[in-house]
Amino acid sequence: MVDSLRFDNRVVIITGAGSGLGKAYALEFGKRGAKVVANDLGVSRNGEGHSSRVADIIVQEIQKLGGIAVANYDSVENGDRIVKTAIENFGRVDIVINNAGILRDSSILKMKDADWDIIMSIHLKGAFTVIKAAWKYMKQQKFGRIINTSSGSGIYGNFGQANYGAAKMGLHGMTLSLAKEGEKNNIRINSITPVAASRMTEDLLAPEILNIVTPEKIVPLVVYLCHESCNDTGGLYEACGGLITRVRWQRSPGIFFSGQFSAEDVQARWREINSFETTRLGNPDYPTSTTDTLKKVLYLIQETAKPKL
Template sequence: MTNNLRFDGRVVIVTGAGGGLGRSHALAFGSRGASVVVNDLGGSHTGEGASKRAADMVVDEIQAAGGKAVANYDSVLDGEKIVETAMKAFGRVDIVVNNAGILKDVSFARMTDQQWDLIFQVHVDGAYKVLKAAWPIFRKQKYGRVINTTSAAGIYGNFGQANYSAAKLALVGLTSTLALEGKKENIHSNVIAPMAASRMTETIMPPDMLKSLKPEMVTPLVLYLCHEDTKENGSLFEVGAGFVGKLRWERTGGYGFPNNKALLPEHIQERWAQITNFEDGRVTHPGSTQESMESIIANFENLAGDSDAKAPSSGPSPAKKTSGGSGSFKSAAVFDRIKTSLEAMTPKDREAQIKKVKAAFEFKITNKEGKEEVYYVDLKNGNGDVGKGANPKGKCEVTVSVTDDDFVDLADGKANAQKMFMSGKIKVKGQVMLATKLGDILKAQGDKAKL
């Protein structure tokens, strides 16, 4: 297999690159054409001392192999100086790998403020300082790749590492937000939880185990995630000893109590088995703040007067379905107006509307006889489209269920969407937060809806 994932013309900053994982990353980037800033303060794994030797040795190795590299000996708290080194030496910076770290292990009962603060300064503040200096450069050039380094202790906790665990999980949250903020400007951010032999792990793991945890078995994931062709963004990976796995959150189906009645601790106790049940086939994997809110928002419709509280479901009770419509759906005229308005737009205006909404909606309309008709409004794919039945261009992100009369009132501006949602007259399934763009759809048929 040829080394086709090259980094020619790219400039990489690797912090804590004087040994262990950082050294492995720096050497690998250098061997594949990148210009590397090898940052290392040269201190011990607990943060004491300083030396230029560690960074210089890695630079020498890269240069001896025909690569380009310069050393930087600043603390990560002086992130602007590290980025300045890259700009002075190579004129740009494309990739930041935040790898520097130290340990101050002690039980929480004995931990001092200094031990807590120092870990956060190096891991969290240090990552922030380097990225804060590099971010304007990334934005200006419309390109950037970020790797932050967490650990199993940050994900799962570890005895004697309350400071380290808290700081490492903070980097996961930082990465998730940077991924969202940088996406539109081609800045991708991911986070790894590596297990590898290093100055830190050699103090807590036996030698025979360390032999299998080669840093070189972690670095390939870092290089892949940092390559310009890789689209992965906002993800968390565990990696070590040749294993690579992606992590995600998992949540039980939970239990929904009536939200207009008093909720007591005894109610929680009674339903605890359902609240904590991961085995009933109702688990979800929210991947965003919007998705995490869906079950809570769906429980708005769970009001006292129902026969019993129920597990939250973002969808409505199924409507009675029959074959074909009876011609008694007043909503059909609304969708005709939306379609006519969309087709009458100039190409520029239509493009702007699609760019603003960027979603496809499915509408399940139920008339007084209990019959259902389905419509779609696609303001995401191609030039946009409106029609009856399933969306021919793919899955809709949002499904809105509402009665025929209520939808017409909404479209005519006689009803308020938020109040209808809160009262359960509108049911929303899928990416619930996208329902806030419903107003942009209805405005297309005459700017009548009061949303």
């Protein structure tokens, strides 16, 4: 099949491009004509050590395949330096894929402050610093595509990952706000929650599952989301072993107390509050803003005030 989704003259920053998912993205963007800034600090799974070799190797691989790439060895916590590499080498930045990440798993009582802080710093602050530095260029050129890498641990929770889960859910919160900020300047930002074989998952998933959930099966979603033809923004997409889905918030019809009410009233109606069945208050719905919630309250106040026949 012809690769019709091309990225000629586009500059893409991929953080953590030296292994796992980042490497798979970098090779594909290189093949599709993008100029790739391959960032990688070259650390271990839990963020120790560092090596410039990791970024150098992926750059060589892209070049061997006829692509254009430059390495950057900074930590994502210094996003401005990564963007500087893009500007100095290629003069622009069109796409940012926030992918770099590490793990510091432990149950809450054993979790050290340092394990909390480093996860926030690399996943959340790292994405912020790269986006912030790239944003002004994207705004000027009225084009930008950004991917934040969330995780099932963030959107569903996972034992021993309070730090990682908080950062990963935080990334989607950032996506939702920036989707609104970027709208008028054609800056689109989406979150993905991948499941893929990498050193992060090699001891968590069975070998037969690892064979199915290859990083290459995440790549097409990311490539499409970053293309100029894709205008969706603020989405959360799950990708795993060939399955690609969109995830959204669902709100139960709930209960509306029109007068004073107490904790006992909440207790008495708890089952209904938690139910996603259709009730006389309506169907479960899919809110996208707090305004939706306020509108619903105002509507219910009006309805309750109407004289009963």
